[in-house]
Amino acid sequence: EVHLVQSGAEVRQPGESLNISCKGSGYFFSTYWIAWVRQIPGKGLEWLGHIYPGDGDTKYNPTFQGHLMFSVDKSINTVYLQWNSLHLSETAIYYCARPGRPTDRFYGLDVWGQGTSVTVS
Amino acid sequence: QSVLTQPPSLSGALGQRVTVSCTGTNSDIGAGYAVHWYQQLPGTAPKLLIYDNNNRPSGVPDRFSGSKSGPSATLAITGLQAEDEAYYYCQSYDSSLRGVFGGGTKVTVL
Numbered sequence: 493e494v495h496l497v498q499s500g501a502e503v504r505q506p507g508e509s510l511n512i513s514c515k516g517s518g519y520f521f522s523t524y525w526i527a528w529v530r531q532i533p534g535k536g537l538e539w540l541g542h543i544y545p546g547d548g549d550t551k552y553n554p555t556f557q558g559h560l561m562f563s564v565d566k567s568i569n570t571v572y573l574q575w576n577s578l579h580l581s582e583t584a585i586y587y588c589a590r591p592g593r594p595t596d597r598f599y600g601l602d603v604w605g606q607g608t609s610v611t612v613s
Numbered sequence: 614q615s616v617l618t619q620p621p622s623l624s625g626a627l628g629q630r631v632t633v634s635c636t637g638t639n640s641d642i643g644a645g646y647a648v649h650w651y652q653q654l655p656g657t658a659p660k661l662l663i664y665d666n667n668n669r670p671s672g673v674p675d676r677f678s679g680s681k682s683g684p685s686a687t688l689a690i691t692g693l694q695a696e697d698e699a700y701y702y703c704q705s706y707d708s709s710l711r712g713v714f715g716g717g718t719k720v721t722v723l
Binding site: 527529536537538539541542551553554587589592598599600601602604605606607 | 615646647649651653658659660661663664665670702704706709710711712713714715716717
């Protein structure tokens with residue numbers, strides 16, 4: 493069965509760095525894009541961008557580019573979302589999700605991680 | 614403010630048909646990009662409901678359907694059930710190939 497399992501909840505102070513993870517299993521990890529989506533408490537979904545584990549190619553939402561970074565470790569089927577300096581406004585739940593077709597980042601996201609709660613306070 | 618426009622909320626009686634609209638522009642939905650729909654129950658991750666405008670993933674009841682016309686898309690729920698009470702989000706892409714979401718619609722079952 494296909495799964496995306498995310499790392500646990502985090503609490504950080506403003507200005508601190510953070511790295512959260514998303515581990516895939518049950519499928520050929522390298523051939524499916526992974527999207528990152530955030531949800532501020534009580535608000536809607538926002539698109540942060542994509543990473544392709546096969547070659548590390550990244551596509552960022554211009555709104556967030558330069559402030560966060562995606563990376564991958566193919567050897568352990570894991571992608572990461574990283575911040576060098578967190579802002580209060582980044583308190584949210586962060587989801588990773590996988591499109592339902594290999595190599596197609598525009599396909600519907602049919603597998604989601606359980607979400608990682610990040611609190612900046 | 615979300616790129617795609619959805620009504621914040623709507624309600625319907627058990628068994629009724631409801632529709633959720635998603636309005637974009639000629640730079641996103643109207644440019645031909647596919648529309649996907651997600652259902653989110655409280656405290657859970659979103660779930661793919663409709664992909665590529667009008668396709669249902671395996672396991673999604675056939676009372677859910679999607680359509681697209683020009684810069685807009687619609688999610689229809691026929692025979693509304695109590696378990697359909699949730700938030701619904703549309704999603705597409707814009708001309709810079711950035712993913713864009715609607716603001717979400719809370720569907721209440723009366």
